Amino acid sequence: MAALEYINIKKCFGPVTVLPDISLTIPHGSFTVFVGPSGCGKSTLLRLTAGLEDVTAGVLKIDGEDVTDKQASARGIAMVFQSYALYPHMTLADNIGFALKMAGLPKAEIRRKVESAAEVLQLTPLLARKPGELSGGQRQRVAIGRAIVREPKVFLFDEPLSNLDAALRTQMRVELAQLHKRLGATMIYVTHDQVEAMTLADRIVVLNKGVIEQTGTPMELYTRPQTLFVAGFIGSPKMNLFSGKVAAAAGAHTFGVRPEHIDVSENGGEWRGEVRFVERLGSDTFLHVEVPEIGLIIVRMDGTSTYSGGSTIGLTPRAGFTHRFNEQGAAI
Amino acid sequence: MYDDGKLTTIFLFLPPALVLFTIFVIWPILNATNFSFYKWSGYGELTNFVGMQNFQRLANHSIFHQSIWNSVKLVLVSLLIQIPLALTMALLIYKKTSVNTAFRLIFFAPYILAEVATGLIWSFIFDGDYGVTAQITQALGIDPIYILADKNYAFLTIITVIIWKYFGYHMMIFIAALQAVPHDLLEAAEIDGASPWRIVWYVKIPLIAHAIKLSAFFAIVGALQVFDIIIPLTNGGPSNSTHSIVSYLYYFGLVQLNVGYGSAVGVVLFLLCIVTAFSYKRFAIDKGGEL
Ligand SMILES: Nc1ncnc2c1ncn2[C@@H]1O[C@H](COP(=O)(O)OP(=O)(O)OP(=O)(O)O)[C@@H](O)[C@H]1O
Numbered sequence: 137m138a139a140l141e142y143i144n145i146k147k148c149f150g151p152v153t154v155l156p157d158i159s160l161t162i163p164h165g166s167f168t169v170f171v172g173p174s175g176c177g178k179s180t181l182l183r184l185t186a187g188l189e190d191v192t193a194g195v196l197k198i199d200g201e202d203v204t205d206k207q208a209s210a211r212g213i214a215m216v217f218q219s220y221a222l223y224p225h226m227t228l229a230d231n232i233g234f235a236l237k238m239a240g241l242p243k244a245e246i247r248r249k250v251e252s253a254a255e256v257l258q259l260t261p262l263l264a265r266k267p268g269e270l271s272g273g274q275r276q277r278v279a280i281g282r283a284i285v286r287e288p289k290v291f292l293f294d295e296p297l298s299n300l301d302a303a304l305r306t307q308m309r310v311e312l313a314q315l316h317k318r319l320g321a322t323m324i325y326v327t328h329d330q331v332e333a334m335t336l337a338d339r340i341v342v343l344n345k346g347v348i349e350q351t352g353t354p355m356e357l358y359t360r361p362q363t364l365f366v367a368g369f370i371g372s373p374k375m376n377l378f379s380g381k382v383a384a385a386a387g388a389h390t391f392g393v394r395p396e397h398i399d400v401s402e403n404g405g406e407w408r409g410e411v412r413f414v415e416r417l418g419s420d421t422f423l424h425v426e427v428p429e430i431g432l433i434i435v436r437m438d439g440t441s442t443y444s445g446g447s448t449i450g451l452t453p454r455a456g457f458t459h460r461f462n463e464q465g466a467a468i
Numbered sequence: 469m470y471d472d473g474k475l476t477t478i479f480l481f482l483p484p485a486l487v488l489f490t491i492f493v494i495w496p497i498l499n500a501t502n503f504s505f506y507k508w509s510g511y512g513e514l515t516n517f518v519g520m521q522n523f524q525r526l527a528n529h530s531i532f533h534q535s536i537w538n539s540v541k542l543v544l545v546s547l548l549i550q551i552p553l554a555l556t557m558a559l560l561i562y563k564k565t566s567v568n569t570a571f572r573l574i575f576f577a578p579y580i581l582a583e584v585a586t587g588l589i590w591s592f593i594f595d596g597d598y599g600v601t602a603q604i605t606q607a608l609g610i611d612p613i614y615i616l617a618d619k620n621y622a623f624l625t626i627i628t629v630i631i632w633k634y635f636g637y638h639m640m641i642f643i644a645a646l647q648a649v650p651h652d653l654l655e656a657a658e659i660d661g662a663s664p665w666r667i668v669w670y671v672k673i674p675l676i677a678h679a680i681k682l683s684a685f686f687a688i689v690g691a692l693q694v695f696d697i698i699i700p701l702t703n704g705g706p707s708n709s710t711h712s713i714v715s716y717l718y719y720f721g722l723v724q725l726n727v728g729y730g731s732a733v734g735v736v737l738f739l740l741c742i743v744t745a746f747s748y749k750r751f752a753i754d755k756g757g758e759l
Pocket residue numbers: 149152154172173174175176177178179180181327328
C-alpha cells in the first residue's frame with residue numbers, strides 16, 4: 137500500500153491555477169524529493185499534503201485513508217519549515233514537546249520522548265536554551281526534533297537546508313539520510329537544488345509549471361530523462377542541448393549529450409571546435425568549446441587536463457549516452 | 469573611547485535635546501516644586517511661604533482622596549477591562565480583509581476625536597433634558613434620567629466613555645504586533661495540533677507580549693492623566709465625586725486661583741507617575757525580558 141496517493145489534485149489561488157492535475161503515489165518508507173525551478177508549485181504541493189492549504193479538486197490519501205478534508209493535525213504528518221518556525225519564547229524542550237503537550241500526554245512521558253529525541257540529535261545540553269541562542273544548524277536540528285517526537289507517518293521538509301552555509305548543508309544532508317534510514321519513515325523533501333535531490337532521494341519527482349515532468353530514481357532521471365526539461369534540469373553542468381542540422385542528422389529535433397559523456401581528442405573527432413574558455417575547479421576542468429555548426433559545448437574533463445584556450449580539438453559524444461527529443465520535448 | 473564621529477554626533481545633537489528637555493520638563497517641575505511651598509494665587513510675588521502646609525491640606529482633603537481613588541479605578545479598569553477588550557478585538561480583526569479594515573476604522577475613530585468633542589458628544593447623549601437619553605425616556609414615557617448627575621453612575625459613565633475612546637488605540641498596537649507574527653509559526657502550531665484558542669494562548673499572546681506591556685504602560689500613564697474627558701462630562705460633579713487627580717488639580721488649583729496648592733498636587737502626581745513607571749519597569753518589563 138502506498139504511503140501517499142495524490143489523485144487528480146488541482147490547486148488554484150483565485151483565478152491562477154498553480155497545479156492543474158497532479159496524480160502521484162509515494163511508497164512507504166521512501167525518501168521522495170520534489171524538485172523544480174522556483175515558482176513551479178513544489179511548496180504548494182507540500183502544503184496541500186500537510187493540510188495547510190485546501191485542494192481545489194482531487195483526493196489525497198495517506199496510508200489508504202482519505203484525508204482531503206482532514207485538519208493538518210489529524211493527518212499524521214510533521215513538517216519542517218525553511219525558516220525552522222521555532223517558537224522563540226519557548227525553550228528547546230518546550231519547542232520539541234509542544235505537539236505532545238497539545239495532544240495531552242502526561243508530563244513525564246513528554247519529557248522522556250523529548251530527551252530521547254534530543255539524544256538522537258545531539259541537543260541534550262541545549263534543552264534549556266531558547267531558539268535565539270542557537271546556531272542555524274542547531275535550530276534545524278530542533279525543528280527536526282519537533283517532527284520526530286510526533287512519530288508521524290510522513291515527514292515533510294520544505295527546503296530545510298537553504299538557510300545553512302555550504303559546509304553545514306553537506307553535513308545536514310548526511311544526517312538527514314541517516315535519520316531516514318534509522319526511522320524508516322516516509323519522507324517528502326522539497327528543494328530546488330538538484331544536488332540535494334540527487335544525493336538524498338530514492339525517488340525524485342521533477343515539477344515544472346505545476347506539472348510532473350518525470351518521476352524516478354536519481355539515476356533513472358540522470359540516464360534516461362524523458363523530457364527536455366528534465367534533461368536540462370538534472371545534472372551539473374547542464375546537459376549540452378542543441379537543435380539544427382546535427383540534431384536532424386540524428387533524427388531528432390533536439391539532441392543532447394552530457395559534458396561528462398564527450399570524449400576529447402587532439403586529432404579527428406566527430407565535431408571539431410575551438411576551446412574558448414577553461415574553468416578549472418581542481419577536481420574537474422570544464423572546457424567551453426565553440427563548434428561551428430552547433431554552438432557552444434561544455435565538456436567535463438578531469439582536473440589534470442592541460443588543454444588551454446585557443447587550441448582546436450576534436451569532440452566525440454560517447455555512444456549510448458546521447459539523448460534525442462522530438463519537437464514536443466519528449467524523449468525519442 | 470568615543471571615536472570622532474560619535475563625539476561629533478553628541479556635540480551636535482545633545483545640546484538641542486538637553487535644552488528642550490530642560491525648558492519643557494525640568495524647569496517646570498523645579499518651578500512647581502518651588503510654588504508648592506507657598507500660598508500663591510498665580511499673580512504677584514512669591515512671598516507667603518507656608519512650608520508643608522499645602523501638602524498637609526492635601527493629605528486631609530477627602531475630595532483629593534476620592535480623586536486618587538478614582539484615578540486608581542481608571543488604572544485598574546484600563547488594565548483589566550480596556551486592554552483585554554482591545555486584545556480580543558485585535559485578535560478578531562487583525563487579518564487583512566476589507567471587512568476587518570472597516571471595523572478597524574470604526575473602532576479607531578473615537579481615538580482620533582478630540583477629547584473635548586468626545587466629552588460634549590457623550591454629555592449630549594446622557595443629557596436627561598434634551599439629549600438622546602431624554603428622547604428615550606420620553607419615548608418610553610418614563611421620568612427623565614440624569615445619569616451624569618447620579619453619584620452612583622456618574623463615574624461609571626466616565627469609565628465607559630474612556631474605554632470607548634481609548635481601546636481602539638491599544639487595539640491598533642496589538643494589530644500591528646499580531647501582523648508581525650511570522651505566519652509559519654502559526655502553521656507549525658496548527659500542525660502541532662494546537663486548537664485556534666490554544667494558538668492564541670501559547671503562541672500569539674506570548675509573541676506580542678512586548679506590545680501588551682508597552683500598551684499597558686501607556687494605559688497606566690494615560691489613566692493617571694485623565695482630565696479633558698471629565699470636565700465637559702461632569703466637571704468633577706456631582707458633589708466632586710468624579711474628579712481625577714488632574715481634574716482635581718485644575719479645579720482646586722487653577723480655577724480657585726490656588727496655584728501654590730495646585731503645584732503641590734502636581735508634585736504628588738509627578739511622584740506617583742515616576743513611582744508607577746519605575747515599578748512597572750521593574751516588575752513587568754525587567755522580569756519578563758525586554759520591552
Ligand atoms: N497563497 C498564494 N496566493 C496566490 N498565489 C500563490 C500563493 N502561494 C503560492 N502562489 C503561487 O503559486 C506558485 C507556486 O508557488 P510555490 O510556493 O508552490 O512555488 P515553489 O515551487 O515552492 O517555489 P520556490 O522554490 O521559490 O519556493 C507561484 O507562482 C506562487 O506565486
